[in-house]
Amino acid sequence: MNKQLRGPVIAGNWKMNLSPAETEALIKETKPLVAGAKCGVVFCVPFVDLQAALEAAAGSNLKIGAQNCHWEARGAFTGEVSAAMLKEIGVEYVIVGHSERRTLFGDTNETVACRARAALDAGLTVILCVGESLEQRERDITMEVVRVQTKIALAGVSKAELARVIIAYEPVWAIGTGLTATAAQANEVNRGIRGLLAELYGQAAADSVVIQYGGSMNAANAAELVAQPDVDGGLIGGASLKAADFAAIVKAASEG
Numbered sequence: 001m002n003k004q005l006r007g008p009v010i011a012g013n014w015k016m017n018l019s020p021a022e023t024e025a026l027i028k029e030t031k032p033l034v035a036g037a038k039c040g041v042v043f044c045v046p047f048v049d050l051q052a053a054l055e056a057a058a059g060s061n062l063k064i065g066a067q068n069c070h071w072e073a074r075g076a077f078t079g080e081v082s083a084a085m086l087k088e089i090g091v092e093y094v095i096v097g098h099s100e101r102r103t104l105f106g107d108t109n110e111t112v113a114c115r116a117r118a119a120l121d122a123g124l125t126v127i128l129c130v131g132e133s134l135e136q137r138e139r140d141i142t143m144e145v146v147r148v149q150t151k152i153a154l155a156g157v158s159k160a161e162l163a164r165v166i167i168a169y170e171p172v173w174a175i176g177t178g179l180t181a182t183a184a185q186a187n188e189v190n191r192g193i194r195g196l197l198a199e200l201y202g203q204a205a206a207d208s209v210v211i212q213y214g215g216s217m218n219a220a221n222a223a224e225l226v227a228q229p230d231v232d233g234g235l236i237g238g239a240s241l242k243a244a245d246f247a248a249i250v251k252a253a254s255e256g
């Protein structure tokens, strides 16, 4: 399938950055720069910024996502936010399984699967993050690790639901480090993930899934990465906090 038919998606992951007032300012600055984008454009913002982000982005092509959700709908889970709560205020996307959640906050393949399940049940689109550590890459088990992460997260996800799943391949060693996978490395893993999806759901379904790359993608390296046949855009951390840089990445994906 022609990758432009899948439609690449550039999603910014702001992590724990920007206040509601700063959110409004950055979205107002970014909106005109990405207005003509020929790719999906998403900002995944901290929970307290969601309302400001939704209001600032209203009526534009910029969609809003959260960075995590809990798997229960409600209850005694102090500090957590459910997928249904996100959906109710107008959020459309949610990141699950980001490596920072896995390494710093105890997320496992199983809890990631629960979060993805809850997000899909609530009607959200999931951005599922998978990726190997440096040690795993050096041991040459990258594809095994990424296959296990993907397979467990998608257990119980139907072919119809797969249309609301974006997979972000993010090598842990490339996130926030300034190290980027080469375009060939990114494409090789993304192609492997698509192969796994074909085993699980058939080739046609696999061909329609957006598989991003993430890890120090920036205005300078985006064009080469997003030009790869199996790289359908990116999940962008640091560079999503600067309107001009983010817009340059969106432009590269629109043209890639």
Ligand code: PEP
Pocket (backbone or CB within 6 Å): 013, 015, 170, 174, 175, 176, 177, 178, 214, 215, 216, 217, 235, 236, 237, 238, 239
């Ligand atoms: C991320 O947070 O998903 C990410 C890819 O970060 P960065 O672009 O800063 O490496």
